[in-house]
Amino acid sequence: MNPKRCAACKYLRRRCPKDCVFSPYFPPNDPQKFACVHRIYGAGNVSKMLQQLPDQTRAEAVESLCFEAKCRVDDPVYGCVGIIHLLKTQIQKTQNELAKTQAEIAVAQTKLSQTQNSDFM
Known part of the structure; x- marks a missing residue:
């Protein structure tokens, strides 16, 4: 066996040509990477x-x-x-929480400014 064969050629049990399209992207030390891609898309x-x-x-x-x-x-x-979908849901929840917090801050600032205005009168 040639230890320099890429993971794709090892998986497909073939020689790894010099111009192998897979070798730069599927190194021999990570065979699962190609196996997963091959299972879903096929080598061809x-x-x-x-x-x-x-x-x-x-x-x-x-x-x-x-x-x-x-x-x-x-x-x-x-x-x-x-x-x-999960990430979009998390973003939406976070945006809602941010809007709620900003509204609470605005209310607190309004109350604070009203309190400060009434103290001056």
Whole structure:
């Protein structure tokens, strides 16, 4: 076995060519990364996607594919949409809490200014 094969080529049990589209993004020390992506998208589809992208955007695309694939494995129904919904809900709750706190501050400031005005009279 060639220890320099990328995780994708090891997983697919093939030689890793010099121009392997997977090797820069799926290092041999992280085989689960490719296994997860392969399970959801398939090696052929991932290869086609990467080849269609400019070199400078491939790493970001692989990270996105890995994240989405892991989310889909963890939650087959909702995937990353479930996380997005959860985060939106948390943001909305936090915004509501902030608005409530700002309203309480405004009321307290109004009462304070009224108290200070009545003290001067």
